[in-house]
Amino acid sequence: xxxxxxxxxxxxxxxxxxxxxxxxxxxxxxxxxxxxxxxxxxxxxxxxxxxxxxxxxxxxxxxxxxxxxxxxxxxxxxxxxxxxxxxxxxxxxxxxxxxxxxxxxxxxxxxxxxxxxxxxxxxxxxxxxxxxxxxxxxxxxxxxxxxxxxxxxxxxxxxxxxxxxxxxxxxxxxxxxxxxxxxxxxxxxxxxxxxxxxxxxxxxxxxxxxxxxxxxxxxxxxxxxxxxxxxxxxxxxxxxxxxxxxxxxxxxxxxxxxxxxxxxxxxxxxxxxxxxxxxxxxxxxxxxxxxxxxxxxxxxxxxxxxxxxxxxxxxxxxxxxxxxxxxxxxx
Amino acid sequence: xxxxxxxxxxxxxxxxxxxxxxxxxxxxxxxxxxxxxxxxxxxxxxxxxxxxxxxxxxxxxxxxxxxxxxxxxxxxxxxxxxxxxxxxxxxxxxxxxxxxxxxxxxxxxxxxxxxxxxxxxxxxxxxxxxxxxxxxxxxxxxxxxxxxxxxxxxxxxxxxxxxxxxxxxxxxxxxxxxxxxxxxxxxxxxxxxxxxxxxxxxxxxxxxxxxxxxxxxxxxxxxxxxxxxxxxxxxxxxxxxxxxxxxxxxxxxxxxxxxxxxxxxxxxxxxxxxxxxxxxxxxxxxxxxxxxxxxxxxxxxxxxxxxxxxxxxxxxxxxxxxxxxxxxxxxxxxxxxxxxxxxxxxxxxxxxxxxxxxx
Numbered sequence: 001x002x003x004x005x006x007x008x009x010x011x012x013x014x015x016x017x018x019x020x021x022x023x024x025x026x027x028x029x030x031x032x033x034x035x036x037x038x039x040x041x042x043x044x045x046x047x048x049x050x051x052x053x054x055x056x057x058x059x060x061x062x063x064x065x066x067x068x069x070x071x072x073x074x075x076x077x078x079x080x081x082x083x084x085x086x087x088x089x090x091x092x093x094x095x096x097x098x099x100x101x102x103x104x105x106x107x108x109x110x111x112x113x114x115x116x117x118x119x120x121x122x123x124x125x126x127x128x129x130x131x132x133x134x135x136x137x138x139x140x141x142x143x144x145x146x147x148x149x150x151x152x153x154x155x156x157x158x159x160x161x162x163x164x165x166x167x168x169x170x171x172x173x174x175x176x177x178x179x180x181x182x183x184x185x186x187x188x189x190x191x192x193x194x195x196x197x198x199x200x201x202x203x204x205x206x207x208x209x210x211x212x213x214x215x216x217x218x219x220x221x222x223x224x225x226x227x228x229x230x231x232x233x234x235x236x237x238x239x240x241x242x243x244x245x246x247x248x249x250x251x252x253x254x255x256x257x258x259x260x261x262x263x264x265x266x267x268x269x270x271x272x273x274x275x276x277x278x279x280x281x282x283x284x285x286x287x288x289x290x291x292x293x294x295x296x297x298x299x300x301x302x303x304x305x306x307x308x309x310x311x312x313x314x315x316x317x318x319x320x321x322x323x324x325x326x327x328x329x330x331x
Numbered sequence: 332x333x334x335x336x337x338x339x340x341x342x343x344x345x346x347x348x349x350x351x352x353x354x355x356x357x358x359x360x361x362x363x364x365x366x367x368x369x370x371x372x373x374x375x376x377x378x379x380x381x382x383x384x385x386x387x388x389x390x391x392x393x394x395x396x397x398x399x400x401x402x403x404x405x406x407x408x409x410x411x412x413x414x415x416x417x418x419x420x421x422x423x424x425x426x427x428x429x430x431x432x433x434x435x436x437x438x439x440x441x442x443x444x445x446x447x448x449x450x451x452x453x454x455x456x457x458x459x460x461x462x463x464x465x466x467x468x469x470x471x472x473x474x475x476x477x478x479x480x481x482x483x484x485x486x487x488x489x490x491x492x493x494x495x496x497x498x499x500x501x502x503x504x505x506x507x508x509x510x511x512x513x514x515x516x517x518x519x520x521x522x523x524x525x526x527x528x529x530x531x532x533x534x535x536x537x538x539x540x541x542x543x544x545x546x547x548x549x550x551x552x553x554x555x556x557x558x559x560x561x562x563x564x565x566x567x568x569x570x571x572x573x574x575x576x577x578x579x580x581x582x583x584x585x586x587x588x589x590x591x592x593x594x595x596x597x598x599x600x601x602x603x604x605x606x607x608x609x610x611x612x613x614x615x616x617x618x619x620x621x622x623x624x625x626x627x628x629x630x631x632x633x634x635x636x637x638x639x640x641x642x643x644x645x646x647x648x649x650x651x652x653x654x655x656x657x658x659x660x661x662x663x664x665x666x667x668x669x670x671x672x673x674x675x676x677x678x679x680x681x682x683x684x685x686x687x688x689x690x
Contacts, residue, residue: 040471086658086662089664090658090662090664090665091663091664092658092661092662092663093661095411096612096657099605099657100653100654101654103651103653103654104650104654104655107649107651107654110645110650111359111651114363114645115362115363120645120647240472240475240476243469243472275490277483277484277491278483278487281479281480281483281487285480287472288458288476288477288480291462291468291469291473291476292466292473295466
């Protein structure tokens with residue numbers, strides 16, 4: 001068999017996809033929460049970086065994995081809250097505020113890194129901890145499947161569990177309902193007594209929490225140190241993954257897997273004299289096309305509703321609106 | 332006094348934001364450095380202390396002006412275009428490919444290469460533009476995707492088709508001399524591109540503030556509904572803003588290659604598109620102010636590099652200052668209570684004056 005194909009169909013490759021997917025899936029869920037609240041968070045890049053940094057530093061100085069987890073999560077949630085503060089209280093545009101936060105995170109982590117270690121590059125001089133890898137008892141002994149799904153870092157399993165958690169949180173709890181209500185129509189939400197600013201704050205904090213897990217995984221699982229700019233654009237790729245997944249949990253899981261697959265395959269292809277750039281381009285191209293298709297479909301729906309409303313016939317309007325609500329969830 | 336403050340409020344506010352940023356940087360330097368006074372001096376005055384460093388400031392300002400003007404035109408139409416980076420990267424790659432494969436007299440060659448780069452950028456702006464204007468697809472996400480596609484596409488063009496195999500690293504073939512933008516000061520890398528940047532800033536200013544299309548762009552940005560009701564073709568305006576934005580960024584990218592590197596040598600995206608966002612914010616989307624903003628940012632960057640080399644402070648300090656300045660400038664609430672107080676004071680004064688006249 002062709003060496004490329006044989007390596008793709010190996011269990012090691014499938015294992016690698018899950019590994020590479022983890023730091024994309026977390027922030028993608030984070031982006032989706034903020035999207036559903038109608039305040040897109042493009043600061044996940046900075047949030048992950050800050051959490052990755054504080055996780056490593058706290059674990060190195062306290063020797064406690066638990067405290068490191070708390071510190072990383074707190075840092076991420078705080079960044080989300082900070083973005084909400086800039087956006088809602090200081091009335092800064094959320095996109096520009098997020099761009100500033102990303103810069104702040106990139107600069108501040110290197111600055112603090114230098115202050116703590118005297119090194120501008122990484123924390124390799126520190127003895128920091130990593131989250132453990134787990135063998136799943138029964139699954140482990142199944143051939144092939146066991147080799148792919150067992151033995152991952154605990155945070156990889158957390159990321160997989162985060163998908164149903166996201167679903168329950170956003171679609172089965174009052175908070176999730178409020179977040180989606182605020183995202184779909186803030187004025188309507190306000191008119192039924194929802195505090196829009198507070199809900200957006202919660203959504204951005206949740207978004208920060210998801211991002212924090214991604215950051216912690218990077219520096220305390222994927223590798224065992226913090227290095228400057230180690231997120232390497234994953235916070236932005238997460239926006240693509242969330243968009244491609246339609247901001248829905250299963251969609252995001254699949255799109256994160258796609259991005260994980262393509263990024264893993266690029267490593268193999270680079271050694272094979274095939275232009276890896278074109279392969280790496282594919283998921284972004286697919287996302288762009290998906291974005292266009294989603295938008296065109298939504299526009300068609302809006303046009304249809306508008307058309308029917310023009311020749312007003314209550315029965316027809318009801319039928320169309322019902323159809324739209326069933327398929328889209330909103331207009 | 333109150334009148335003066337109210338008239339120049341946004342400018343004063345921007346200057347205060349910059350001042351706060353610099354004060355924070357000085358505080359940080361004092362925390363981290365063993366020789367704080369020396370470090371602060373190097374950071375704030377270093378770029379002025381040698382001809383070469385000051386030339387660096389001007390050099391780096393050039394692509395920032397291009398990208399700042401590009402982003403400003405999109406921002407004025409309220410289009411969050413962060414695609415300048417991609418337009419710049421891909422246009423430089425396509426322009427390089429064109430320059431390497433053609434030969435003609437120098438001025439003509441320069442103009443044609445810039446046209447090709449500009450056209451590439453324009454196409455790159457058109458795609459998110461039409462997706463947003465016609466179907467409401469987020470231009471933010473679209474332009475972000477376009478950045479990645481441009482990055483990988485540009486690398487593909489250069490690495491697979493125009494790579495200089497004799498060079499020890501991944502770079503394109505050298506541009507023919509006919510396509511070089513001349514450097515004009517020996518000992519520095521200053522080149523004609525900086526004047527092109529000034530020209531584009533003035534053209535951008537003239538376009539935005541003295542033409543009908545520019546007025547339409549600003550009106551659409553201020554209030555899209557109002558623009559639509561007053562008969563402006565919003566779809567056309569949004570697309571136009573994005574196309575111009577991409578075009579200017581593309582030309583800016585190409586001038587860097589033609590003036591400084593003379594071959595495509597970017598393996599990482601150079602980040603000028605993001606600098607353009609910063610510069611557009613500091614310059615309040617006004618092309619002339621953007622020139623000053625670009626010089627300011629470039630000065631900070633060179634100061635940061637000097638700090639990194641000469642003192643014991645990482646140059647990333649500049650990133651922290653940038654973020655503080657951006658937040659303070661974009662936060663509408665910053666100093667708004669102060670402004671309100673002054674407005675009330677001024678109103679009271681006018682009232683008192685009117686009353687005394689009436690009596």
